Amino acid sequence: MRDRDVRKHVDMLNALTEAREERDKAQKETERLREALEQIAFPIKHLQQEAEREGAKLDGAMAIALSNDANWLKNIAKKALEGSGE
Numbered sequence: 001m002r003d004r005d006v007r008k009h010v011d012m013l014n015a016l017t018e019a020r021e022e023r024d025k026a027q028k029e030t031e032r033l034r035e036a037l038e039q040i041a042f043p044i045k046h047l048q049q050e051a052e053r054e055g056a057k058l059d060g061a062m063a064i065a066l067s068n069d070a071n072w073l074k075n076i077a078k079k080a081l082e083g084s085g086e
Contacts, residue, residue, distance in 0.1 A: 036080030043067035 039046040044063045051058040066072050 033080055036076055039076050040073050043073065 044067050047063045048058050
């Protein structure tokens with residue numbers, strides 16, 4: 001191969017690598033945002049899973065109150081949009 005062909009091939013490989021990295025980043029972002037949407041759509045399920053992870057028992061009345069609290073749900077969305085993921 002000539003130098004120009006080699007450079008072109010290397011440039012194409014670099015572009016492909018960058019595209020894959022961007023794809024992976026977008027997939028992670030999509031998954032993070034999807035998780036936030038699931039927390040908002042199914043808050044009690046999320047609270048139950050969180051309680052199990054922490055070895056705690058879910059307070060049913062509190063879970064119902066939180067699942068109906070628009071500010072609590074809105075904060076989940078805000079955190080996801082800010083990129084904190086928590």
